[in-house]
Amino acid sequence: MNILFYGYGNHAKSIKKYLDEIIKSKKRYCFLNKNNKNFDNITFFNDIYEAQNKFKRFSCAFITSPNEYHLSHLKDCINLKIPYIYVEKPAIGIEDYLANNSENNGIKFLQIGYQYNYEPAIIQLKNILNEKSFGSLLRLDIFFGKGIAFKDDFANKWRSKNINAVSETLGSHLINILIFLLGKENIKGYKSLTKQSNENHFFDTFHFFGFTKDSIMFSLTASWGSPLNQTIKAYFSDMVWSYDMKKIIKNYPRDCFDEKGLFKYPPTIIEDCKKQGIKASVSSFLKKVMTNEEYDFEFNNSSFVYDLLYKEEK
Numbered sequence: 001m002n003i004l005f006y007g008y009g010n011h012a013k014s015i016k017k018y019l020d021e022i023i024k025s026k027k028r029y030c031f032l033n034k035n036n037k038n039f040d041n042i043t044f045f046n047d048i049y050e051a052q053n054k055f056k057r058f059s060c061a062f063i064t065s066p067n068e069y070h071l072s073h074l075k076d077c078i079n080l081k082i083p084y085i086y087v088e089k090p091a092i093g094i095e096d097y098l099a100n101n102s103e104n105n106g107i108k109f110l111q112i113g114y115q116y117n118y119e120p121a122i123i124q125l126k127n128i129l130n131e132k133s134f135g136s137l138l139r140l141d142i143f144f145g146k147g148i149a150f151k152d153d154f155a156n157k158w159r160s161k162n163i164n165a166v167s168e169t170l171g172s173h174l175i176n177i178l179i180f181l182l183g184k185e186n187i188k189g190y191k192s193l194t195k196q197s198n199e200n201h202f203f204d205t206f207h208f209f210g211f212t213k214d215s216i217m218f219s220l221t222a223s224w225g226s227p228l229n230q231t232i233k234a235y236f237s238d239m240v241w242s243y244d245m246k247k248i249i250k251n252y253p254r255d256c257f258d259e260k261g262l263f264k265y266p267p268t269i270i271e272d273c274k275k276q277g278i279k280a281s282v283s284s285f286l287k288k289v290m291t292n293e294e295y296d297f298e299f300n301n302s303s304f305v306y307d308l309l310y311k312e313e314k
Contacts, residue, residue, distance in 0.1 A: 001027040004051070004058040004082065006073045007065040008033045008044070011088055014278050015062055022286065030055050048076045060084035060289045066158060067168050071097060083108040084289045086282070090172040095303035108293065111285045114176040114300040118280035121243045121273045125234060126181055128241065134252060135237030140181065140218045142174045145226030149197065149204035163203045167194055170222035171206035172305050177232070178218055179301045186212040190308065197225050208308070245275035
């Protein structure tokens with residue numbers, strides 16, 4: 001089994017670590033990255049055709065290169081007839097390209113790697129919304145933050161040089177979760193802002209907020225300028241549901257009263273539910289690779305995420 005990686009950054013390393021754990025059969029990795037020298041029996045190539053001369057064919061490919069190269073690297077994979085392709089989000093332009101070039105592309109399955117769509121806790125919240133088991137949703141808040149913009153080497157990274165990096169890299173995840181939970185047809189009005197830090201002067205925080213057609217408010221913030229925090233909180237008419245990537249916390253029911261007939265805080269239910277990270281989405285992809293069959297592509301609303309990121313609401 002020959003596995004191709006475009007890029008060898010942190011994302012690719014996480015995927016490789018997981019593949020090493022679950023693929024017990026013989027496998028060979030090929031990495032395309034001009035910035036690395038060969039080490040630890042890993043061979044790096046400068047371009048795909050140099051790699052093809054050695055590996056001949058690939059069972060699947062993981063496109064984990066910088067955002068602006070996703071589409072061109074997909075085209076390379078199509079030219080080499082690689083049947084299974086996993087593309088790191090945001091995968092800008094890929095869904096539209098394949099819609100207009102679907103004939104004879106040789107792809108059996110493609111997955112855009114919005115990994116939170118595969119997280120058990122978020123799937124639980126999606127089911128609660130669909131079943132309306134705790135009343136109607138009033139508000140959805142999502143905050144993902146970590147302070148990488150304050151690391152000493154951040155100024156030398158590609159993320160520091162692109163005003164849209166925080167929205168494309170982290171904000172796109174939050175918008176994708178929003179669409180997965182509430183449905184793209186329900187997003188009515190929205191506004192987005194990218195904030196420049198007063199301390200480090202990088203554009204390190206992205207806000208996205210608005211309302212659905214049923215007047216449900218949503219508020220999303222993605223930041224590289226805060227302490228580590230990942231929180232999703234949903235306010236229902238009969239429950240408050242929250243998730244911190246370790247535990248799900250539910251406070252319900254609404255109608256809890258003290259001896260004077262006044263409202264009191266409802267009971268708290270805690271469920272252990274540690275975030276699976278990249279493991280859940282890669283596992284779903286790999287199961288399809290192993291069957292050698294064709295499947296419907298999982299674009300995970302990547303095109304609509306792009307529209308919300310870059311097209312102003314009228």
